Amino acid sequence: MKLKRIIIFYPSFERGGVETILLNLINFFLKKKIKIILISNVSKKRLPKDNNFLQINPNYKINSFFSDRLSKAIQASKKLSNILKNSNQKETIVFSLQSSSLAILISKINNHLIVVRNAEDPIYSTVYGDNKIASLLAIFSKILTYNFSDKIICNSVGSKYSLQKLLLNKSKVISIYNPYLKKINKKNNFSKKNIVISVGRLTKQKDHKTLVEAMKLLTNKGIKLKLLIIGDGDQRDRIEHLIDTLNLKKNIKILGWKKNLKNYYKTAKLFVLSSLYEGLGNVVIDAVNFNIPVITTDCRSGPSEIIKKNKGGFVVPVSSPEQIAIKILYCLKNYKLALKKAKYAKKYINRFSEKKNSEKYYTELVKIIYEKS
Template sequence: MESIRNNWRLYKRVNTLIRENRIELCIGFMTTSNVLSVLASRSNGIPVVISERNNPEEEKNKLSHLWRFLKKYTYRKADKLVVQNNRIKSLYINDIDNKKLQIIPNPINPGLRPDPNVEMSNIILNVGRLERQKAQDTLIKAFANLNPSGWELHIIGDGRQRSYLEALIDQLHMNDKVRLLGKKKNIQPYYAKARIFVLSSLYEGFPNVLLEAMQMGKACISTDCPTGPSDIISHGDDGILVPVGNTAELEAALRDLIENPAKERQLGEKAKDATRPYQIENIAAVWEELIAELLK
């Protein structure tokens, strides 16, 4: 009941802000904000854009019956639903008019740029919360099986699986090679030092860290998880896709890049080119066009 009261207060606050500031268009991000944005906008007679940032297949099991109902009811009433890739769009195609669905991926952080003055080290990097979704245990096992001489695995992030991963690292006798670095405010130096980036997730909404690593010119390996990696990486051309949860395939991909530095460099160079559509000026232009269309 307290949650309902809090969201009712928030709805009334958004409603008041729209009315008092004569807002002409409302944009929501994430499920709760999307629902409240639609309700408040319809109450005030203004257009509303909502944006799905997560994988709805995974998220639906975390929502209560009430929020699942509210999501289904309100999403249909938005003027536009922005999603990040074709896979997520396909999940809504039966419930929402196709004309209301639009794909706009996340932009890359414009501050991330390769630094030619930084010398790379033999480091494999993973960035993500230490949660089951990110499946860093699969990466640790693959790295331990390979146990490459002179290489380290660095994992940036924190979360509920830290103790489990620490115990796994100890069990595999990898304490001198696998480092859990915790959360970092500035990740750029860690991208710059690494040679290889690995996304080991079970699922994603849209993997920003994968785009960031590619922008930094890293050779990238990613699980072919739902959703996002296969929209970003062309397998074998500007990155490598491996099956979700497959330790052996991930180990083989790591071995391939470690033993073939020329291939590692080539993938890194092509990865930079592949990120051009995601530059902030390109994504901003699409948003501007969408907003202008709704304000006509």
């Protein structure tokens, strides 16, 4: 049978890398003349205008009993169930990017195929989760339900291996890097300033606290350096308070979200990712694309894969301001070597091509329809 319709399950919009991946895949599938139904509260302004595209916005009602994300997932699941009852099982596949345990249950109850995208390392997102009980429940639900999915696509090799440890049928877990990079920058020689940048949501996961503490160690040594943090999130007030407490207001600026980051990447001397865990790390891909030397924590799983471990950048332990400070200082003193590593990482950047990896996603979905029909 031919794949004619994809129902994308993404209940709760979150700003960040997943938004870009979602839109890239939708646009690619539409070019293949596949009908797309998106169950999500993503703003319509960001979505394509196409006769084959339909958004179902659940118009969520606030439920104080459940967490915000779980409440939205439950309400979106009801929409998914209603759609599947009127769908051709041999031509339709569910593609879940979030709250996938519920999507799997609904899909299987309605006898439909479902592919899950796993965006984070399941083990380390549990270890470092904001809420330990919620994190344990999440991983337990994955162990119970993911075995019933038809395919699971992880966005890094490391997260694939972690997920395989939890499941009985390991063969259904594969890895495809994010369909992210639209264009490889040919120009490498940008005018650099003594600036370090870090891009990402201000959440516990991103651990900007450690990066701020590393900057304090450097300023204590008399190093003249500015850190620009681009992003926003629920930890912003805490980070700003820490910056104030450590007397670093002149050295660190939180800029919030910016639409166009090109000029920041062009002028920055170093890029630092301080995360506790990651999916892939699209911001690291951007840094490599602009030939910026990268310092990343050894968070599981994607960032070290992007820079080929220490061959294409610098990997430090998680939660170590001392090691981040040491590497920043080393890079500043040995900048030609740092640039050489950045150049090495860029040789392999085509692994994250939007077109190449979108095609891989499409191939997997078509193959599942064919094999299960």
